[in-house]
Every structure is written in C-alpha cells, then in structure tokens.
Amino acid sequence: MMFTLQSSTATAEAVPKAAAPIIVEANFKGLFETYFERLFAYSFTIVKENAEAKDIVQTAFLKLWEKRQDMELAMAARSYLFTTVYHASLNAVRNRQTRTAHHVQMMEPETVAPVDSATGREIRNRIQTAIDGLPPRCREIFCKCKLEGKRYAAIAAELDISIKTVEAQMGKALKILREELADLAMIWVIFIFL
Amino acid sequence: MNAINEFPSELLSKYFAGEANAEEAIEVDDWRNSPQNKEAFEQMQELWNRFSGPTSMIIPAVPDTWAELEPQLLPAKAPFLRRLLLNRYAVAAMIAGLAVLLTVLWLKGHLSGMGGPASDGVQVVMNSSARIKKDVLPDSSHIVIKPNSSVAYSVDFNTNSRHVLLKGEAFFDVAHNAGKPFIISIGKLHVQVIGTAFNVRQWLDSSHVEVQVQSGIVKMYTDQNELVVNKGQTGLYNTGTGQLSIKDSINVNSFSYATRRFAFDNYSLEDICRYIEIAYDVQIVLNMTNRDLRLSGEFNDISLYELMDVICTHVLGIRFEIKGNTVYLTESIPFGSH
Numbered sequence: 001m002m003f004t005l006q007s008s009t010a011t012a013e014a015v016p017k018a019a020a021p022i023i024v025e026a027n028f029k030g031l032f033e034t035y036f037e038r039l040f041a042y043s044f045t046i047v048k049e050n051a052e053a054k055d056i057v058q059t060a061f062l063k064l065w066e067k068r069q070d071m072e073l074a075m076a077a078r079s080y081l082f083t084t085v086y087h088a089s090l091n092a093v094r095n096r097q098t099r100t101a102h103h104v105q106m107m108e109p110e111t112v113a114p115v116d117s118a119t120g121r122e123i124r125n126r127i128q129t130a131i132d133g134l135p136p137r138c139r140e141i142f143c144k145c146k147l148e149g150k151r152y153a154a155i156a157a158e159l160d161i162s163i164k165t166v167e168a169q170m171g172k173a174l175k176i177l178r179e180e181l182a183d184l185a186m187i188w189v190i191f192i193f194l
Numbered sequence: 195m196n197a198i199n200e201f202p203s204e205l206l207s208k209y210f211a212g213e214a215n216a217e218e219a220i221e222v223d224d225w226r227n228s229p230q231n232k233e234a235f236e237q238m239q240e241l242w243n244r245f246s247g248p249t250s251m252i253i254p255a256v257p258d259t260w261a262e263l264e265p266q267l268l269p270a271k272a273p274f275l276r277r278l279l280l281n282r283y284a285v286a287a288m289i290a291g292l293a294v295l296l297t298v299l300w301l302k303g304h305l306s307g308m309g310g311p312a313s314d315g316v317q318v319v320m321n322s323s324a325r326i327k328k329d330v331l332p333d334s335s336h337i338v339i340k341p342n343s344s345v346a347y348s349v350d351f352n353t354n355s356r357h358v359l360l361k362g363e364a365f366f367d368v369a370h371n372a373g374k375p376f377i378i379s380i381g382k383l384h385v386q387v388i389g390t391a392f393n394v395r396q397w398l399d400s401s402h403v404e405v406q407v408q409s410g411i412v413k414m415y416t417d418q419n420e421l422v423v424n425k426g427q428t429g430l431y432n433t434g435t436g437q438l439s440i441k442d443s444i445n446v447n448s449f450s451y452a453t454r455r456f457a458f459d460n461y462s463l464e465d466i467c468r469y470i471e472i473a474y475d476v477q478i479v480l481n482m483t484n485r486d487l488r489l490s491g492e493f494n495d496i497s498l499y500e501l502m503d504v505i506c507t508h509v510l511g512i513r514f515e516i517k518g519n520t521v522y523l524t525e526s527i528p529f530g531s532h
Binding site for chain 2 (some may be wrong): 023026027028029032033036037038039040041042045046047048049050053054058061062065069075077079081084085086109138146151152167170171173174175177178181
C-alpha cells in the first residue's frame with residue numbers, strides 16, 4: 001500500500017498505521033480494527049453465515065499473531081489475512097454436512113425482504129422491474145446466482161458456457177442494476193437510517 | 195493498480211457473489227478504500243444484500259470481538275531494550291560516556307579471559323578517529339561507523355533479537371534474519387529493520403535523527419508513535435518534539451562513505467572531493483585557479499583511479515595524480531605550451 005502524502009520536497013506527517021507495511025506485533029490491534037470488518041464481509045460472501053464468518057476471521061488473526069516474528073510476513077499481513085480467510089471459508093462451505101454446497105432457496109418473485117410501507121413496496125417493485133429488465137441471458141445467469149444460489153462453475157456447466165462468460169454477464173448485471181437503481185440506492189440508504 | 199475511476203463491475207459482482215479469491219478480494223479492498231469509491235461500494239453492498247438469501251450479514255462490533263480475541267494472544271517476551279538497560283554495566287556506560295565505555299570494554303576483555311563470555315557484558319565498537327571504521331557484527335551484519343560515533347551491543351546479541359545502541363552516525367547493512375528483529379536505539383528513538391541497507395544519522399546538535407533507506411524497509415518508533423520508511427525515503431525524528439516525519443527522497447551521497455555510490459547533480463568539484471575523501475580515505479589537493487567547476491554523474495562503487503579518471507580526464511578536462519594517500523588535481527596544460 002502507499003503512503004498517502006508524497007512529495008519530493010515536502011515533508012509529511014507519520015503515516016496512519018493501517019496504510020503502510022507494518023510490524024505485526026506492535027500494530028496488532030490497529031490491524032484488527034482496520035481489517036476485521038472487511039475480512040468478515042469477505043468471508044460472509046462465501047460462507048453466508050455470521051457465526052461462521054466471525055470464527056474464520058478470528059482464527060486468521062490468531063494465526064497471524066503466532067507468526068508475528070516472521071518479517072517477510074509482516075510486509076504482507078493483509079495478503080496473509082485475506083488468503084487465510086479465503087481458504088478457511090471455502091473449507092467451511094465444503095465441510096458442511098447438513099446443508100448442501102449451495103443454498104437452494106427458491107425465492108419468491110419479491111426478492112427483497114418485505115418492508116411494510118408504501119416506500120418499501122415501491123422500492124421492491126422497482127428492484128423487481130430492474131431485474132426483469134435485464135437482457136435475457138444476463139437475467140437468467142443473475143437469477144441462478146442470486147436466487148438459486150448457484151456458484152459460477154455450476155452455472156457455467158449447466159448452461160454449457162465458460163466461467164468467463166458467467167463473470168462477464170454478472171458484471172453486466174451489476175452495472176445495469178446499479179445504473180437503474182442509482183437513485184434508489186440513495187433512497188434506500190436514507191430509508192435504513194431513518 | 196488501474197482505473198480507480200472505472201467501475202469494476204465484473205470484479206465486484208464476483209466479490210459479492212462469493213466467487214472472488216484472496217487476490218481479487220484485495221483488489222476490491224484497494225478499490226473501496228479510495229475515497230471516491232467508498233460510497234459507491236457501500237451502496238452496492240447494500241443493494242446486493244437486498245436480494246439476499248436466508249441470512250443477512252450482521253457485522254459483529256469490533257471492540258467486543260477484539261475483547262474476545264485479545265486474551266488468546268500469548269504475550270511477547272520482555273523487549274530486549276529493557277534487559278539491556280537493566281544491565282548495570284550498560285546503564286553506567288550510557289550515563290557516564292566514553293570513559294566508562296572504555297572501562298567496560300577492558301573489564302569484559304579481562305573477564306572473558308577466564309573462559310566464556312560474561313552474560314551481562316557489553317561490546318562496543320567505537321570510532322573516535324577522523325576516518326570511517328568498518329566492522330562486522332556477530333550476525334554478519336556490516337556496519338560502517340563515521341568519526342566520533344559508536345555502536346554498542348550486548349554479548350547475547352543475536353540470541354532472540356539483535357539490538358544495538360548508536361551514538362553519532364553509521365551505515366547498516368543488515369543480514370537478513372526473519373526470526374531475530376534488528377533494532378537500533380538512539381535515546382528514545384528505535385529503528386527496527388525489516389530490510390537491509392540504510393543510514394542512521396544523529397545530527398551533530400542532537401536535535402534530530404535521520405534515517406535514509408537505501409534498500410529494504412525500516413520502522414522508526416518511540417513510545418508515542420511510529421513511522422515506516424521505505425527504500426528511497428528519509429525518516430526524520432525530532433528529538434525535542436518526539437515527532438516523526440517522512441521525506442520522499444534520499445541523498446545517496448550522504449552515505450557514500452559506506453557505499454561508494456554517488457549521485458552528483460551539478461555539484462561543485464569541492465563538494466565532490468569532500469565526499470570522495472571520506473569514502474576512499476584519501477586527501478585531495480586542488481592546485482587550481484578555477485575552482486568553480488561543476489559536475490553531474492552517478493558512480494557505483496568503482497575504484498578510485500577509475501573515478502578520478504572519469505571526473506578529471508573525461509568530464510572536467512583536468513589532470514590528476516595519485517600519490518599514496520593523496521590525490522593532486524591540477525589544470526591541464528594546453529597543447530603546445532610549455
């Protein structure tokens with residue numbers, strides 16, 4: 001990562017700890033405070049469970065602590081954390097006995113958690129409309145991923161297309177939805193915090 | 195990293211769908227850290243979660259989670275510095291100055307003659323001469339000490355960590371050892387090494403300590419704050435205020451005494467000669483009327499003869515002669531005159 005203030009002639013104040021390569025031990029709490037939430041969010045995207053994600057991230061930090069004297073590691077603490085969380089998250093999903101590897105939950109047409117208010121309904125409708133408005137192939141792939149909870153590889157196999165195509169279509173979906181719902185996102189955020 | 199301004203739809207959709215690997219997740223992390231993207235990211239995350247499956251994400255409170263984790267972190271060993279300071283000899287040495295340092299050295303030499311190093315001895319490499327002094331530490335790190343400077347370390351240097359005390363100025367070329375941190379202390383300032391070659395200079399008036407990093411990374415720290423200095427940067431510590439600041443450049447010439455690497459940017463001949471004198475331990479005599487000659491050039495640890503040849507013969511058009519430890523520079527005699 002980079003220093004935030006740079007100039008060949010100016011001097012800058014000491015850099016915020018999180019932005020620079022760090023010594024693990026002296027900076028451990030700061031590391032934790034900076035990265036816990038992001039790592040949690042990342043793990044959650046894979047495991048889709050709060051308790052599991054928390055355990056995974058805590059364990060990753062513990063492992064980092066145990067290796068704190070390793071200087072090479074110190075320079076790549078963030079990388080180590082993300083990699084550890086990634087592998088642990090995949091393992092957690094693989095090891096699930098009682099659940100299937102992907103969440104097969106057929107969502108109702110109303111894909112948004114219902115909110116009882118005119119605004120809530122309106123928002124739901126707009127989101128639904130936006131999804132319906134996606135180009136057919138794009139919509140199909142998006143729904144398989146989001147609604148059926150299928151992984152990219154599974155979708156690719158099912159539709160006999162490449163994973164790259166799935167990636168591209170998902171990207172397209174996000175882009176279109178974002179544009180369609182740009183103002184909505186703002187409204188929604190305000191709505192949440194009222 | 196490319197296009198902060200572009201919206202990386204594919205990458206982000208991959209991330210939200212739980213398909214991003216660690217590298218990609220880090221890319222996302224970088225992207226969302228940029229101030230203009232932060233909001234967009236959070237909106238996207240919010241939007242995506244609206245379509246969510248059975249569970250919605252609830253991020254645990256950081257302070258509570260930290261409180262759970264902290265007790266499991268096994269405490270570190272007592273820092274070496276404290277052990278060194280508690281050592282009676284070392285404390286006496288630092289307070290009383292040179293005379294006592296010398297006494298310690300003598301004592302240790304005396305004691306160790308009885309077999310086995312004293313476990314609480316202090317080794318000092320002192321340079322009170324007018325020339326640079328080179329030495330090798332027990333871990334094979336090389337140091338070059340400037341005049342009127344000293345480097346002290348305990349006899350159990352290189353057991354759990356490598357700790358030295360510096361007064362004055364020295365250049366450190368630190369042997370890589372991931373398991374044993376290399377730490378230099380000057381008063382309240384500590385410089386911890388992650389990489390390799392760098393120069394630590396305590397200003398003559400003791401008002402500042404300057405660390406220039408030639409290669410590798412070091413961390414400067416006190417009780418209050420810290421600063422990481424990367425290759426090509428200079429860290430500055432103000433002894434009075436305790437503040438640390440960074441400059442995004444180094445002056446390779448200031449530690450050319452150790453490296454024999456120079457980067458002259460329109461320097462005067464006189465200044466250049468001063469650097470060369472220290473680095474090669476010679477004296478340069480300028481027998482010239484025109485002293486205002488200037489030179490730009492980079493030199494990378496070449497022999498004295500080569501250096502003088504390039505500078506004098508090829509660039510400035512003057513003559514040089516090396517006699518023992520002295521170099522004489524004179525103006526060229528123009529062709530055809532006597």
